[in-house]
Amino acid sequence: MTFLRSLATSKGDLSSITAPPFILSGTSLVEYSKFWAELPDLFVAPTMILDKEERALAVLKWFIATLKGQYTSRNEALGSEKKPLNPFLGEVFLGQWETETEGPTTLVSEQVSHHPPVTAYAIYNDVYGIELQGYNGQKATFATTTLNVRQVGHAVLYIKKFDEYYYITLPTLHIEGLFYGAPYVELEQKTLIQSSSGYWASIEYSGKGYFSGKKNTFKAKFYAPDEDSPLYTISGQWSGKSTIMNQAKKSESLFYDASEHNIVPLIVKPIEQQAEYESRRAWEKVAAAVQVMDYDTIHVEKSKIENQQRELRKKEREDGVEWQRRYFELIEDEGPLREVAELAGVEPDENVWRFKRQVFEESPDSKM
Ligand code: CLR
DSSP, rough: HHHHHHHHHTTGGGGGGOOGGGGGEOOOOOOOGGGGGSSHHHHHGGGGOOOOHHHHHHHHHHHHHHHHHHHHHHHHHHSSEEEEHHHHHHHEEEEEEEEEETEEEEEEEEEEEETTTTEEEEEEETTTTTTEEEEEEEEEEEEEEEEEEEEEEEEEEEEEETTEEEEOOEEEEEEEEEETTEEEEEEEEEEEETTSSSSEEEEEOTTTTSSSSSEEEEEEOOOOOTTOOOOOOOOOTTTTEEEHHHHHHHHEEEEEGGOOOOOOOBBOOOOOGGOOOOOHHHHHHHHHHHHTOHHHHHHHHHHHHHHHHHHHHHHHHHHHHOOOOEEEEEEOOSSOOOHHHHEEEOOOOEEEEEEEEHHHHHHHGGOO
């Protein structure tokens, strides 16, 4: 009850929620960017498809495939959704996927704002020439026993060979099961994937009951440029199976089956080799305390980090300087992204976080 009450008064800022120990996770939110590319084969697949329409469908498939990791992996690994650690400004999470066919895929994720919390990330594979950049924050509201979370930000996928962009908006979600102490995520509303080629898709989410008796359901419509009726509709469970229907031929076939794909674990440097601002090193003691549910130590170790951060901010104020982000910079969005957002009918962001790839590559952090 105390927990539910704390949710009711959290006023949009998720970091202010005090969750009971069994709901705490030892993983920082800065790590969550990894869920975009745990299936490297699907991530690079669009780069090998010459046909625009087929390529846009492959992007849609990759996107649907990421949802299971993004929104159900804590339940599967830990038994319920958990409250991630609240990243500090400048916290960095780095890693690489290494597979025989895809080669290395690199992840750089950084906490670029603390109030409000914003995480920026870049994920790229140079063998295939594909890159995802994005950033996100969350705005929460609480209604009776449900926590509603609106995501702020977007992701942009770029395919070098075709000089093609995909602008991806993020789903709204809510947390159910809070009253029973077994929280889990359900997606709602819509997301949009708009390609600079003109192809686009809208994905509508629903939980158990609305579209079917199954949880995690979605219905997607896939459109050719300037067409009013969809070429394809796709429906099913994003955490399970979905089918695609060719609207002209009225023929149906399997679109994606999550049970046939295993995630590729991200390789992260051993903690001893990490810089002090790297997530797992910075939170090591907190994470260990979370493991054994030692609430006092969690509190003590968290406070150390928070106080250190307060000191840093104070020093910056005194010196009249602003914290320098390591690998991302806030730039005015005037380029192709703006055009794609406009194509999608989405209000383009004034400023976007852009990855400073060269700075990263020249830093020791990039050596795995
Ligand atoms: C972060 C960005 C990822 C997708 C994603 C998945 C799960 C979301 C998380 C985002 C933000 C934080 C989140 C989490 C589920 C639960 C957690 C909303 C959007 C909140 C802070 C937990 C509150 C405590 C509950 C367990 C009650 O790409």
